[in-house]
Amino acid sequence: MLIMSKSKSNILKRTKVLIWKEAFKDCLPITAGVIPFGLTCGIMGRTAGFSVFEITFMSLTVFAGAAQFMAIAMINSGILNWGVIVFTTFLINLRHLLMGASLAPHLFKQSKAIQYLLAFSMTDESYALTISRTEKKGYSGYYQLGVSFLLYIVWAIATVIGASLYYSIPNPLEWGLDFIIPLTFLVLLIPRLTSKTPLIVTLVSAVVAVLGSLYLPGKWYIILAALVASVVGGLIEGGRENG
Amino acid sequence: MDSKLMAIIIGMALVTFITRIGAQLIFANTGIPAWLERWLKHVPTAFLAALIVPAIILPKGYLDITFSNSYLIAGIIASFIAYKTKNVLATIFIGMAIMLYLSN
Numbered sequence: 001m002l003i004m005s006k007s008k009s010n011i012l013k014r015t016k017v018l019i020w021k022e023a024f025k026d027c028l029p030i031t032a033g034v035i036p037f038g039l040t041c042g043i044m045g046r047t048a049g050f051s052v053f054e055i056t057f058m059s060l061t062v063f064a065g066a067a068q069f070m071a072i073a074m075i076n077s078g079i080l081n082w083g084v085i086v087f088t089t090f091l092i093n094l095r096h097l098l099m100g101a102s103l104a105p106h107l108f109k110q111s112k113a114i115q116y117l118l119a120f121s122m123t124d125e126s127y128a129l130t131i132s133r134t135e136k137k138g139y140s141g142y143y144q145l146g147v148s149f150l151l152y153i154v155w156a157i158a159t160v161i162g163a164s165l166y167y168s169i170p171n172p173l174e175w176g177l178d179f180i181i182p183l184t185f186l187v188l189l190i191p192r193l194t195s196k197t198p199l200i201v202t203l204v205s206a207v208v209a210v211l212g213s214l215y216l217p218g219k220w221y222i223i224l225a226a227l228v229a230s231v232v233g234g235l236i237e238g239g240r241e242n243g
Numbered sequence: 244m245d246s247k248l249m250a251i252i253i254g255m256a257l258v259t260f261i262t263r264i265g266a267q268l269i270f271a272n273t274g275i276p277a278w279l280e281r282w283l284k285h286v287p288t289a290f291l292a293a294l295i296v297p298a299i300i301l302p303k304g305y306l307d308i309t310f311s312n313s314y315l316i317a318g319i320i321a322s323f324i325a326y327k328t329k330n331v332l333a334t335i336f337i338g339m340a341i342m343l344y345l346s347n
Contacts, residue, residue: 026331029331029332029335049245049248050248051244051245053244054244054245054248054249054252057249057252058252058255058256061252061253061255061256062252062255062256062259063259064259067255067259068255071251071255075248075251080247080251082247082250082251082254085251085254085255086251086254086255086257086258087258089254089255089258089259090258090259090261090262093258093259093262093263094262095262095290096259096262096263096265097262097265097266098266098286098290099286099290100262100263100264100265100266100267101266101269101270101275101279101283101286102283102284102286102287102290103266104266104267104270104275105274105275105280107267108267108270108271108274115264115267116264119260119263119264119267120260120263120264122263124290124294127290128287128290128291128294131287132287135287176339176342176343176346177339179298179302179314179317179338179339179342180335180339181294181298182294182295182298182299182318183318183321183334183335183338183339184331184334184335185291185294185295186295186318186321186322186325186334186338187325187329187330187331187334187335188291189288189291189292189295189325190322190325190326190329191329192287192288192291193288197285198285198288201285201288201289201292202288202289202291202292203292204289205288205289205290205292205293205296206292206293206295206296208293209292209293209294209296209297210296210297210300210301210306213297213301214301214306221293221297222290222293222294225289225292225293226286226289226290226293227289228289229285229288229289229292229293230282230283230284230285230286230288230289231282232285233282233284233285233288233289234278234281234282234284234285237281237284238281
């Protein structure tokens with residue numbers, strides 16, 4: 001009895017280690033794309049008058065690149081209004097609501113503590129990796145946790161380095177490494193395009209996103225494109241079921 | 244330590260967390276309704292496309308559908324590699340190499 005339960009817990013432990021390894025492996029390419037953004041966040045923060053501690057504290061508590069860049073830019077241009085910056089942050093990050101909803105059926109099966117940790121650490125990148133893993137092998141809370149916190153650590157360390165060496169690093173976003181992120185997403189997207197509906201969803205989303213990024217401020221194009229395209233996808237399938 | 248700056252950072256952290264936990268709080272008791280789930284199923288695909296396409300077509304913030312847009316050329320070739328190999332590293336490596344080669 002004892003031996004059996006011991007070997008069972010050993011298998012469980014081994015599965016966990018395997019999932020951590022898998023998360024690490026999947027994360028590695030994308031971290032190369034995240035590092036230039038983290039460095040830039042540290043550099044921009046110092047330029048705008050943040051101390052190393054303050055900008056690092058921001059990366060550790062907010063952990064949302066686009067919103068952080070916006071806030072730093074506003075502060076740098078002299079806008080120090082709490083309400084304006086916090087509300088803009090809320091608007092930029094509204095896309096998380098959509099991502100959270102799409103993961104919710106899986107998240108509800110996790111413990112409350114894990115749910116909070118997963119929510120706190122969810123980013124575009126960890127969401128994208130998690131949904132792809134879910135499609136292939138099923139959802140794993142450990143996988144999402146591993147991916148999310150690996151990116152969290154990389155983001156924080158890159159911020160510290162950028163903030164500490166800000167006068168001696170030439171603009172990291174000009175290295176071109178940021179291109180790694182859309183390239184990784186490409187590998188995640190293309191295997192999904194196996195039938196007509198996802199192809200149409202992709203096309204609609206692409207058109208709305210391009211138009212949106214031309215005419216809308218900030219990250220609104222992502223929210224609008226994801227909303228419109230996924231509703232279109234739902235309608236196509238709904239119509240097929242009824243007809 | 245600047246208290247005004249710290250107050251802004253804490254405010255940002257709080258509202259960001261609200262956006263991340265929001266969906267779980269809204270549907271905590273009811274679960275996700277079936278009609279919504281059918282629609283949410285397409286969010287990942289739509290979301291990925293919304294992140295990729297502008298990054299390739301508007302890499303510098305303005306529309307650039309020409310051969311001088313190295314992101315676009317590299318993106319198209321990388322899409323083909325991704326389709327054929329489904330391999331992240333191969334796609335990144337070839338995509339980056341083409342983009343950097345064409346940019347210089």
